[in-house]
Amino acid sequence: MSMKLVRQALRGERPPPRMWRAHELRERYDAVIIGGGAHGLCCAYYLAEEHGITDVAVLEKRYIGAGGSGRNTAIVRSNYLTPEGVRFYDASLKLYERMAGELDINVMLSQRGHLTLAHNDGSLRTMRRRAEVNRLQGVESRVIFPEEIERLCPHLDVSDHPRYPILGALYHPRGGIMRHDAVVWGYAHQADARGVHIHQLTEVTGIAVEGWRVTGVETNRGNIKTGTVLNATAGWCSTTAAMAGVKLPVTTSPLQACVSEPLKPFLDVVIVSGSLHVYVSQSDRGELVMGASVDPFPSYSSRGSLSFAESLAGHIVELMPALQHVRLMRQWAGLCDMTPDYSPIMGFTPVEGFYVDVGWGTYGFKASPISGKMLAECIATQRTPDLIAPFRLSRFSEFDLVGEKGAASVAN
Amino acid sequence: MLILNCPNCGERNVSEFRNGGEYRPRPACPREKDDLQWAEYVYLRSNVSGVQKEWWYHRAGCGLWFLAERHTKTNEITATYRWRPAAASSEEERKADG
């Protein structure tokens, strides 16, 4: 029994401590972070914790974690295709592995194992390529075949009856799921404890730039003077960057997800099928958390569609016929900022003092801790850390893209 | 399910169509662009939150590529029409070219 719960039980009617506080908006901050999701809050935390920069405001249009941080399907993994991708996401996973103790909140990291199914020889080849790259980077990952797949997940139909039979899978034991909201709350709590101001319901309406240098931020609650602004938004990264006069290689599309009614746990591993555009895991609440690839056309609308649910259900039932009676309970959408090379954009922009942590497509949650940490380092040291150098904005004008697009159309 | 008005076939479910992205006229003389300008054409996008002029292809129908004006927040489609050479000499083209 944790002392926290004992104290809470004994406290009776007295109010519990607040996780974060509300503040008046100051006229100036050393740094302003736009976007109160896991990325922005994490960067604020590391600015304060590792670089002693505490005069920081995190501006959130709605409530913290309202965007992608609270809408993703909370899968974590590091079995990427490129060496630079594997290095980066594995550093992230390692931070996740010690996050609960560090942030003093149970983020319920559940490393249940992650299976990416292959239904044709082409994807089997890609799985092997990933497994090899992973292992050479020290990340456990291997290609397994139907017999072992069935052992890990007896509900999968590994026969040759399905339209797209399962030929093999990439197995990544350290992959898993966690509680995404807790990550947001943990960073918010620790950033707040270090003096960071978290401003909810604070919408940025403009970014002041003078001669290619950021000088401030305009919000619905007043203007802020600052020389450092980080765009850590998802879904609005292009519009936010446009306020500073920066154009991005980003297209925004909804990504839908859904959960089933709660069931007694039966699904131990995370199942992903790139060819069938589905992924499914079972949370600690017993719900199946399911998702697909991004919507077929770009949009800022987060309205769910029936065709998403139909095609998702079709593929899930084909993979696991026993789920035909399971009921879909709630569906939603989040916005994904897709880049041409399926990799994020981090670091400097042509505007001095204006940094980006954007273009997170469908993989933003997996990278929350490391991207926040790296952006904090970038802002504090004025140098691009090696780990994120491949993801710099200038790679596009240098025609030096990241090769992650080959991995799969469903990157979860 | 959105309904899209194909200039050939009329109103059809959006599932019959493929989206072709923002309308961005190709520079008439790509060779004359420097690397930065060319990268901008190839990679950068306006990605507006508002009315976007964009391409659609009637994949499960007549095979027409046409243009639509769609509000990217509400998905309201205010116009669909065929591409015409006239559009190529519009202000927009010159801007994209400049």
Add this chain to the structure above:
Amino acid sequence: MAERLPPRTGEVIDREEELRFQFDGEDYLAFSGDTIASALAATGVRVFSRSFKYHRPRGLLCCAGHCPNCLVQVGEEPNVRACRRRVEAGMRVEPQNVTPTLKRDWLAPVMRALSPFMSVGFYYKTLYRPSWVWKLGEPLLRAATGLGKVSVPKIPSEGFDKQYLRGDVVVVGAGPAGMSATLSAAGQGASVLLLDENGQLGGHLRTTGDTQQRLPSLLEKVRAAGNIRVFTETTVTGWFDHSWLAAVRGHRLYKIRAGAVVLASGALERPLLFENNDLPGVMLGSAAQRLLRLHSVKPGQRAVVMTANDDGWEVAADLRAAGVEVVAMADERERAASSSARVDALSADVPVFWRHTVAAAHGGSAVQAATIVPLDGDGDTQAPRHRQDCDLLLVSVGWTPNTGLAYQAGVRFGFDEKRAELTARDMPENFAIAGRAAGTHLLEHELAEGALAGRSMAAAAGRGDAPAAAQWTQVQEEKAAEPARSAPWVSVAGAGKRFLCYCEDVTEKDLYTAVAEGYDSIELLKRYSTISMGPCQGKMCSMNAVHLCARANAASVDETGSTKSRPPLQPISLGALAGQNMEPVRVTPVHDWHLERGAKMMVAGLWLRPERYGDPAGEVRAVRERVGVIDVSTLGKYKLTGPSVPDILEKIYINRWRKLAVGRVRYGAMCNTEGIVMDDGVTARVGEQEWYMTTTSGGAGSVNEWMQWWMQSGWGEGVQLLNRTDDFAAVNLAGPQARALLQKLTGLQLGNDQFPYMHARSGAVAGVPCRLLRIGFTGELSYELHCPSSYGRHLWERLLAAGEQFGILPFGVEAQRVLRLEKGHLIIGQDTDALSNPIAAELSWAVKLDKEDFLGQRSLIRVTERGVRQRLVGFTVPGVSVAPEEGLQIVALGSNGKRPEIIGWVSSCRFSPTLNEVIGLCWLPSEIAETDGAEFNIWRDERPLAARVHHGAVYDPEGARLRS
């Protein structure tokens, strides 16, 4: 069936037919028409399930399919709403979340003891220090979580399907307002679909008041109209863009395009928060009425009725009429809104507590008593407290309009503080709400509003005229004059557990704690406390949660807002959403022959192709030594005509086309704007203005769309592009004996002079009109024959018959891969990926940068300026017989203990039976790739494997055989 009443008018059960079923291991009897819940309630069952967190006993609460209390397992189907599912003979029903039995759940006392430590979000605050504790704790948490079960891993599909429907006006809900709307819309000439989740039309006309007299005439009119289609037991689960509705009935999903929608889905009765408000026996008043009127089941013997509107008095009257003793009435109001004989009669012999509320229910596994307390003007309670014994505590304190569908359609709601009701605004022009869903409760008003809504929506769908605005004004005024039906207070002060959310066992105290911790907006509150996240999706708790959140923040309900309504409105099975498996399969005209011959088929995009017929090495040898034939009907095939074909080809492909003579064939590769290789294939000029183009199988569709795009936006003048992929079958005949074989079947001159390599001809083969391309992907003398699809199998069989004397073998994709690898030919998509340009991919010989303009040119100019870091190059692995697997990495070995560094990867690799050597294609740093014979290391099984760069084809590098 102790609680079953004698036959009553309006009941929906058939007493002639008895059905036997099981619940919790015991046998029960039901009448046909009974729901699982009504049948069990009729025998006196009170406890239906154990709650999610505390394992508290739970009984019937809403009897309308909304709350989580009666969720049961039926066979392999989890989370079935017992109050909606009709009993079928032999049904096996099990209670859910019981450890181990419904009656004796040992987790219940454990959870009760632990509950002080299990406040809201407790799991965020424990089991993570030290980190290994979570490894033990999580399995415990998972063991306790969840409701129903998916126990059998493999079950056969139960035949789900889908149907499309269309209606000018779709009316959701067949109560009085819905039926009235239906009739008025139909009267305007609109086609109307009337959908209702119940088994019979009528809505609350069947369960409340003296209004059943109105029902027969409404039913008769609906039945008589020709343009009304009625769907009962059909639940609408969502509104999507452009009035696209989803509805489900059993195993069938309806997808409905509506011209306009009338939402007449009624209202949900609102629970009240008091101590132990979750005890079995505490029910909503409307739930008791459903049991009584539809199933003739007495919900209890001695009832306390708690109300804040006249509906509660109706409930009490119904109970008395059914022989239930009403032992007390508590009404939050000073007096009834309207005087009626029923109120008078009840007041005469039942103790009535005006301006009182219920503060607590008492009991173990079911309610045994209620505490009734006076209420002051601020919603606070005062002494004295009255304790009243009872076995039934009915709550009728207000209604929440069932408007999730309206929310999804874009309607927004404000909160009328005076009436404690939601009011709609921002109504789209083809959406209307009527009846209780619109806050209209008096029958005459409902009928009038329904009629107006029906007529308006018919007009919105283009049928008839819209009613005058004044008529709407009148309806609104009448509605505003109705007495308020919702109590302003959702809970009163008190001790003990007052459940806000039944699905997740969230109490009022939990909510206040969460707000105090900082989760103070309704969305944060929802995520932290999980209110409204369970099976009822907020139907029972959302409204109350917003009230409490507003109170905790000293804000108004409007400022607090509500959580969004997201589809589905009612949970819907994956099977129904999936329907039949409609995944298309593409097969070639020769497909059946392949199967008959026992080919092992493989998935290639949408196609099925023979991977092999027997031993692929034997198939390779047949091609190299004799002759083989492969079905290549999956290739993309296009006819291009017009004077400007060379212009478009010059733009699309990286190489030149203008000077290609009639009768010649040329290989071409194309790039996208980024300069990434997209596709390749051969194209023949078959006439002065006619060209025949082929693409890869995978690229067939996308190349067509790509070319059409450019052609339809300025480059299409003087060109016509026709996709003939499905019109033609194609086979490739390859091997030294190919000419001799083919000559048996055609009169065409096949000599090397008459029909040389990279030429095209047309003529009859085996009596079939064919286009012949002499090309050589396999590296042998070979002819690709394209003929109309309908002749494909005939041609194939004739080739094999004629080839028998030459020892012909059909060969599959696997043999073809070996053959092409021996020639060093790349496969786009296997040897290239999303970053591969043709210069790096060994295609620089084809890139003509000095052409005027082609797609990818500008990007490729940059590539040549900067040079390429990696190149695709051939290799051999001397001294091994097992080919390294494709996807293996090429490494630079690190010095002592350092991890090897990745410098490339193997994209293709096979053992060549022709050369008795392992060969392949790989990506290597340019400086290594440039040197023929350079050694490098493939990382296999955690060890380096030496390989050697090989420039050019390993087999017949001069290309003599394919020109022979």
